Amino acid sequence: MNDLENFLVDVHDRIPGVTSDAMAQLPVRAAGSTHASTYELLARSVPRGPGPIGVLDLACGDGALLACLACRGQPGLALHGLDFSAGELAAAARRLGGRAALVRSRAQQLPYPDGSFDVVLSHMALMLMDEAGQVLGELRRVLRPGGVLAAIVAAPSPPSAVHQAFIDTLRASERGAAWQGVRFPGRAWRDEDSIRDLLGGFAELRVDDVVAELVGDPAAAWGWYGGVYELQMMSPAERERFGGRFRAAVARLSAEGQAAASSLHFRLIRARCD
Ligand SMILES: C[S@@+](CC[C@H](N)C(=O)[O-])C[C@H]1O[C@@H](n2cnc3c(N)ncnc32)[C@H](O)[C@@H]1O
Numbered sequence: 217m218n219d220l221e222n223f224l225v226d227v228h229d230r231i232p233g234v235t236s237d238a239m240a241q242l243p244v245r246a247a248g249s250t251h252a253s254t255y256e257l258l259a260r261s262v263p264r265g266p267g268p269i270g271v272l273d274l275a276c277g278d279g280a281l282l283a284c285l286a287c288r289g290q291p292g293l294a295l296h297g298l299d300f301s302a303g304e305l306a307a308a309a310r311r312l313g314g315r316a317a318l319v320r321s322r323a324q325q326l327p328y329p330d331g332s333f334d335v336v337l338s339h340m341a342l343m344l345m346d347e348a349g350q351v352l353g354e355l356r357r358v359l360r361p362g363g364v365l366a367a368i369v370a371a372p373s374p375p376s377a378v379h380q381a382f383i384d385t386l387r388a389s390e391r392g393a394a395w396q397g398v399r400f401p402g403r404a405w406r407d408e409d410s411i412r413d414l415l416g417g418f419a420e421l422r423v424d425d426v427v428a429e430l431v432g433d434p435a436a437a438w439g440w441y442g443g444v445y446e447l448q449m450m451s452p453a454e455r456e457r458f459g460g461r462f463r464a465a466v467a468r469l470s471a472e473g474q475a476a477a478s479s480l481h482f483r484l485i486r487a488r489c490d
Contacts, residue, residue, distance in 0.1 A: 220399065221300065221322070224344060227448045228277070228301035235340055236280035238443030246426040246484055254368045254426060254482060255339060259284040261366035261486060262335050268292040270333045272358065274323055275299050275341030279308030279316065286315040296333070298323065324350045331360040338367040340482075343402030348414055356417060359489040365418060368426065369405045371481040378430060378478035381465040382441045389458050400445075411485060418487035426482040432470045434463035440480060 217225070227234065240253050251257040262271055262285055269292060273282050276297030285295055295316035299305050305318050312318075321327050324347050336355050345351050355365055373379065404410045408423050415421050430437050438459055441447075447455055 217300075217322070218346060220344075220346060220401070223445075225301050227445060228299075229303035231448055232301070232303040232307035233278040233280075234443050234448060235277050238440050239340070240280050242428045242440065242480075244426050244428045244482070246424050254428075254484075255281045255284050257426065257484060258337055258339055258366060258368050261337065261364060262293070264288070264290060266292065268294065269335065270294045270296070271335045271337065272296045272298065272328070272333045273316075274336055274338040274355070275344075276308055276316075276318070277301075277304045277339075277341075279311045279318075281337060281339050282308065282316045283311055286312060296328075298326065324354065326354045326358050328358045330357050331363075332358045333363060334360060335364045335366065338365075340368055340370065342367050343369045343405035344400055346401050348401070348404055352414060352417070356489055361489060363489045364486065365415075365489065366484070366486045369411075369483050369485065370402065371425070371483045372406055373479060373481045376478040377469045377474040378432065378437050378466055381469060382437075382444075382462060385458060385462045385465055386446060388461075389454075405483075408483075411483070415485070415487050417490075419490050420486075420488040422486045424484040424486075426484050428480045428482070430478040430480065432466065432474075432478055434466040434470070437466045437478070438463050 240255060242253055244251050244254050244257060246257055258281060276282055276299050279297060282295050282297050285293060297308055297316050297318045298321050300320060300322050302320060305320055308318055319327055323345055336359055404414055411423055412421060430440060441462060442459055447458060450458060
């Protein structure tokens with residue numbers, strides 16, 4: 217494991233559920249429709265029809281996406297989750313109570329035979345992974361021919377006063393400088409042309425914009441920004457102080473009428489394995 221992977225395992229072992237806490241209650245718009253969350257949106261890529269359907273959630277975290285699928289009670293749906301954080305997997309096991317087979321592994325080397333799954337899903341994780349080509353090669357290998365890959369990845373959000381307030385608060389915080397060291401490899405996932413290059417080996421590629429509005433409310437803004445990786449190495453007291461300063465900054469913006477247009481952008485990627 218490299219430094220980035222050690223960082224991610226450390227954060228997710230200490231704070232399982234950090235992503236679903238920030239995103240499970242965040243409604244989003246995609247292709248003209250509103251969805252309760254990106255988890256609900258992504259779960260729609262799994263067909264509801266009868267018959268056996270094997271689904272892998274790659275980097276499943278605390279099992280929020282698998283739980284959306286398990287709640288369907290759909291006969292024949294076989295759910296699998298993989299993550300390299302033992303803390304997240306323990307949380308997923310508590311949430312799912314045996315309704316999914318959970319495995320601890322790196323995504324770059326999957327412990328499944330060729331053609332194991334009809335659908336592979338991944339929510340907010342592909343852009344964190346080094347060796348994207350290797351990961352996608354593994355996904356093609358474990359998907360059956362004709363199987364579906366569907367993923368939510370982060371996309372660049374337009375500049376906003378709320379985001380600037382977060383950056384300013386971070387720069388002014390006692391630990392701000394320490395976070396410069398965390399470098400994510402995800403640039404290749406951030407624009408549509410690069411995504412198309414990465415997924416060149418798949419067919420029927422479709423990329424949709426997904427947008428959440430933060431509506432300028434301090435609590436809603438902290439619900440998202442409180443979960444970002446930059447803050448997870450702070451002590452609880454430091455993070456609470458940071459949160460107080462950030463919420464105060466957003467409240468000032470709201471009072472000035474500047475915070476309303478803040479939005480978060482993601483992409484829904486869907487493709488078929490030849
Ligand atoms: C942002 S969280 C998303 C978790 C979950 N999919 C969700 O959205 O709630 C990223 C997850 O990816 C996992 N992860 C990151 N890189 C990984 C890798 N190379 N192999 C396996 N898991 C990885 C982390 O442990 C973490 O659980």
